Amino acid sequence: MTYVKDETAYEIVVECEMEAAPETVWRALTDENLAADWLGAQPASEGKEAPGSPSYSIVEAKPYSRVRYAWHDPDCPDAPPIVTVELERLAGGRTRFRLTHGEAVMRVMQTANTNTPPLALAA
């Protein structure tokens, strides 16, 4: 079952169980063509953004466990720029899947800011 968690207004989380092993899910997350297919986005590396179409690039890939995509949507240019997918192996060749858009980037920004003045101070 797929559901959207909505506890805070600043993140979108989609969680579900996949009828496939983490290795298979991993391939779909990291193969350029497969990822472009399900993400509905062009790989940013191609450098030719289709108008109105989001683009992605992989910024972190921890095998069978976590992928972070840099995300750019020309129609929503200031939306949170990171999409995180986390995987967890389940019994019976299945995989728990969790996609987060929003909150994860906030955590990343805080981590990145520990040694530098917070970005927000410039606001």
Next chain:
Amino acid sequence: MNESEVFRALADPTRRAVLERLTDGEKNATELRQGLRIWQPAVSQHVAVLRGAGLIEETRRGRHVHYRLAPEGLAPVFDWLERYRAYWPARVERLKTLLKEMDR
């Protein structure tokens, strides 16, 4: 108001806490501080960022400054939420289909 300023302002948990404290109505500076467990100067700094991003407004009455939410300031967030709340579940469904195709 700049949209990225809104998201940047929301990127901080203390600022989100400040906003949440204002969801049940206007508060003065003292009321706003209660329960936040951070120094007053830090609160002022966060409030300044939130004001700069157009997320809260202040009015001065006598010796007190009152703060309230500026809900229209959250419009870029609602735009993003509306778009992607529909987008991601649909894309995850596509991934499920793709995984079945890969199996074959």
